[in-house]
Amino acid sequence: MSYEIPKFPLGDIIEAGINFFTEHFSFVTQAISNFTESGYDGVVEFLTTLPPSVVVLVITAIAIYLGGLKLGLFIEVGLAFCYNLGLWFPTIQTLTLVIIATFVAVSLGLPLGVLGALSKVFYRIIMPVLDFMQTMPAFVYLIPAIPFFGLGVVSAMFSTVIFSMPPAIRLTILGIREVPVDLIEAADAFGSTRMQKLFKLQLPVATTTIMAGINQTIMLALSMVVIAAMIGAQGLGGVVWKAIQRLEPGLGFEGGVAVVILAMVLDRITQRIGEKTKTS
Amino acid sequence: MKIEAKNLIKIFGPNPDYALDMIKKGAGKTEVMEKTGHTVGIYDVSFGIEEGETVVVMGLSGSGKSTLIRCINRLIEPTSGEVTIEGENIMGHDQHELRELRRRKFGMVFQNFALFPHRSVLRNAAYGLEVQGVPKDEREEKARETLSMVGLEGWENQMPAQLSGGMQQRVGLARALAVDPDILLMDEAFSALDPLIRQDMQDELIKLQERVHKTILFITHDLDEALKIGDRIVLMNEGMVVQTGTAEEILTAPASDYVERFVEGVDKSRVLTAQAVMRRTRAVGFANDGPRTALHRMKEAGISALFVVKRDYTLIGVVSAEEADRETGKGKTLQDICRPVENMVGREEPLNNLIPVLAETSQPVPVVDEQDRLLGVIVKGSLLGGLAEAGGR
Numbered sequence: 001m002s003y004e005i006p007k008f009p010l011g012d013i014i015e016a017g018i019n020f021f022t023e024h025f026s027f028v029t030q031a032i033s034n035f036t037e038s039g040y041d042g043v044v045e046f047l048t049t050l051p052p053s054v055v056v057l058v059i060t061a062i063a064i065y066l067g068g069l070k071l072g073l074f075i076e077v078g079l080a081f082c083y084n085l086g087l088w089f090p091t092i093q094t095l096t097l098v099i100i101a102t103f104v105a106v107s108l109g110l111p112l113g114v115l116g117a118l119s120k121v122f123y124r125i126i127m128p129v130l131d132f133m134q135t136m137p138a139f140v141y142l143i144p145a146i147p148f149f150g151l152g153v154v155s156a157m158f159s160t161v162i163f164s165m166p167p168a169i170r171l172t173i174l175g176i177r178e179v180p181v182d183l184i185e186a187a188d189a190f191g192s193t194r195m196q197k198l199f200k201l202q203l204p205v206a207t208t209t210i211m212a213g214i215n216q217t218i219m220l221a222l223s224m225v226v227i228a229a230m231i232g233a234q235g236l237g238g239v240v241w242k243a244i245q246r247l248e249p250g251l252g253f254e255g256g257v258a259v260v261i262l263a264m265v266l267d268r269i270t271q272r273i274g275e276k277t278k279t280s
Numbered sequence: 281m282k283i284e285a286k287n288l289i290k291i292f293g294p295n296p297d298y299a300l301d302m303i304k305k306g307a308g309k310t311e312v313m314e315k316t317g318h319t320v321g322i323y324d325v326s327f328g329i330e331e332g333e334t335v336v337v338m339g340l341s342g343s344g345k346s347t348l349i350r351c352i353n354r355l356i357e358p359t360s361g362e363v364t365i366e367g368e369n370i371m372g373h374d375q376h377e378l379r380e381l382r383r384r385k386f387g388m389v390f391q392n393f394a395l396f397p398h399r400s401v402l403r404n405a406a407y408g409l410e411v412q413g414v415p416k417d418e419r420e421e422k423a424r425e426t427l428s429m430v431g432l433e434g435w436e437n438q439m440p441a442q443l444s445g446g447m448q449q450r451v452g453l454a455r456a457l458a459v460d461p462d463i464l465l466m467d468e469a470f471s472a473l474d475p476l477i478r479q480d481m482q483d484e485l486i487k488l489q490e491r492v493h494k495t496i497l498f499i500t501h502d503l504d505e506a507l508k509i510g511d512r513i514v515l516m517n518e519g520m521v522v523q524t525g526t527a528e529e530i531l532t533a534p535a536s537d538y539v540e541r542f543v544e545g546v547d548k549s550r551v552l553t554a555q556a557v558m559r560r561t562r563a564v565g566f567a568n569d570g571p572r573t574a575l576h577r578m579k580e581a582g583i584s585a586l587f588v589v590k591r592d593y594t595l596i597g598v599v600s601a602e603e604a605d606r607e608t609g610k611g612k613t614l615q616d617i618c619r620p621v622e623n624m625v626g627r628e629e630p631l632n633n634l635i636p637v638l639a640e641t642s643q644p645v646p647v648v649d650e651q652d653r654l655l656g657v658i659v660k661g662s663l664l665g666g667l668a669e670a671g672g673r
Contacts, residue, residue: 186394188355190408190459191383200410204398 014144022147029148036100036154043096052083055092059265066272075268078261087239087258094225094235094262097153101160101221106214109165113172113210114198123173130166138163138224142231156225156233164220171213175206211274218266226259236262281367282495283329283352283463288361290347293318296359309518321347323519325361331462334489334496336510338503344519345499349467352497353386354378365463383412387456387494391468393448395440401427401451402436408459419458426458427451429488446477453485457492466498470505482508503546507531515539528556554634555627557663558647558656564589567596567615571604574614578604587646588618593653595646597621624648627655631663638663 022029047055056079064072082091116123141162145155179202187197203210229237236259243252291299291312299318302311309320322344329335339345350356352363354370363370365385373381387408395404402420403410405427409419427436430450440448449469456464470478482505489496500506506513507527515523515530523535531552534540563581565574565588574586578601585600597618607617623637624646637645644657 180394182390182392182394183396185350185355186388186390186396187407187411189353189382189386189388189465190411190455191379191381192411193379196411200407201396205396207398 018144018147033149033154036157037152040096040100040153040157043100044093047092047096048089052088056080056083059269063265063269063272066269066276071268071272075265078265082258082261085254085258087236087254090235090239090255091258091262094222094237094259097157097160097225097233097235098218098221098262098266101157101164101225102214102218104157105161105165105217105221106168108161109168109213109217110172110210113169113213114176114203116169116173117176117202118194118198126169130170133162134166138227139230142228146231151232153233155231156228159228159231160221160224163224164217167216167220168210168213171216172206172210175209175213176202178209179205207277208274211270211277215267215270215274218270219263222259222263222266281328282331282333282365283497284362284364285328285348285352286326286362286364288322288325288348288351288358288363290321290344290351290356291318291359292321300359320519321356322351322358322516325516325519325521327514327521327524329495329497331495332493334498334509334511335514336498336500336506336512337514337516338500338506338510339516340501342518343516345501345516346467347519348516349465349497349499353382353388353465383408383459385462386465387459387461387463388465389449389452389456389467389469391471393440393445393452393472395448395451395455397440399440400436401432401438401440401443404440404451405454405458407455412459423454423458426454429457430454430484444477445473446481449473449481453488462495464494464496464498466496468499468501471500471502478505485509503543507546515542528553532556552631553627554625554629554631554647554658555655557631558627558658560656561587561646561654564593564654565599565614565618566591567613569614571599571608571610571612571614571617574599574604575601575608585643586614587621587654587657588614589654595621595624595648595652595654598643598646621646624652625658626650634658634663 056076059079060072060076063075079091082088112126116126138159141159142155145158149155149158176198183201183205184197187201192200225233225235226237226240229235229241236255239255240252240259243249243255289300289303291303293299293316295316296318299312299316299320302316303320303323307315309323312318312320325344325348327335337345337348347356351358351361354363354373358371361371365381370378370381396407399407402423405423406419409422414422424433424436427433427450430453432447432450432454435443435447440451443451449472452469470481473481486509498506498509500509507530510527512524512526513530514521517538523530523539525533530539531543531546534543563577563583563586565577565586567588567590574588578584578586585598586604587595588597588599589595596615597620599614599618603617603619604614623641625634625637625648627647627649629647634645638658638660644659646657647655649655
């Protein structure tokens, strides 16, 4: 074709950008990398030096406090099964990764969500960004993470945070926007400032929805942590990844079941936290 | 004037100034709607409320009454016009001044209660003080006080969702009263309640008002409620004021066909007062008159008993023809021989309260003013006549 349009160099642009970033900001990414990695290692080491029975009992106790005996029993049996499969160490690794990633994602996502709910301009900016983040295939996040943070757990965490943050932001925005107009009006009529309205009315009323968002974030983080095994996250994802490479369906299934158990434990516990905040 | 609204106009739409220009050039509501797509919420509304007065703004849905009450504390920004509170024009207030004004002067009660669902009854009632920065102990004590005033003692730690509608609105009322505002804005405050509870709340508001003497702006679509609560009523239709006046003025002298049709269905016995149906007394006996004079007056007026009054018409008793006849020639005055009156009524007494009084006696019932001065009498016939006349209008 004589009127061929040259290919738009999207890939080149992105690569140039990432190269520029790694070249000039490597000291920042290095610092983040070191800090995160030592934090992660510390937590994993702490949790694995404790006898597994103690960890299981503590989590069970939390579950009983939040959801009653039945939930506690279910969680106790589930975690004990993970131990029984010989997957205790990777389970702890994955749990730690999920918790840290969720913590980072929520502490970034919550303020962004509040901003999105209060500012129309910011809302218009962040909504397409969120759509982009959520529809982009998760694997793509893995690639730029490597030049920034190298192969390993920090890259995994970075892509996990990005992948799991959108629901925290979205549901925070939704929760705050859902606060009934007449309540807002009442708060205004009594002369509340913007901040008073936010902290005394909007955030407390939105808590249930925000907790649902955090729950979603945890679930997404867990699913990403498995994918991130491809760039060196260890844990249960690593077990599954190894099984794929060696074509060992039995090992892969064991790893998968452990992931499912962990998912259910985290899901039930965070759901109960959501309910608790609603009734109190 | 505590509150004064002058020529308030509120136009909803993307370009209200353009629509406002049209109005100022004399265009009507429908014309503006058709040509620009803007809705005129309220249109040239003016009225005033005196200190301690209860004014009810009354209109059907879409009449602009809810918009109006929100313009008073600028929850809705009027497109043009002026609101003055104690002579101070609040249209120029910035956000800070406005917030201070709302904190100091206004307490607001909402149709659907608008209680904060995550706060206990006590913390709901304390909200207004909380945003003012009043320390916890102090504000909770004040909230407790106010809650017991509205009859919610012992319910402080419940959550709003655990309360019935009537009780929820008591919390709403307590929340408004806790900040000790001069002005209560009540937006359809009782409209969401069951009829019986609504009447209780109305009675309670009237009783409360006798104690607290707030300036109240009350919005309702229920004419009976307006007539019961309001010292004065502002009747609205399609964003405009159609009549302002006391309940009796609106009922007896409707300003337009609209008002007349509106008030047709009202139970007038609740609104008409004793004074409206009484007859002027045709004859009285004075304290120093003798029995013979009394008999003469009775004969002249064709009645069988005579009310006895002092020179300034203060009622002191009643004397019948037989009693006067018996005491004639003994040198006594009417003051000596009259019996005290058992069932006199005040002039503001609603008619439906008179019915049981009249059922008990065959005698005419005297109507007196606040100083017990005789104004007139009501006999069964005049009551029925009054009701028939009012009902037939």
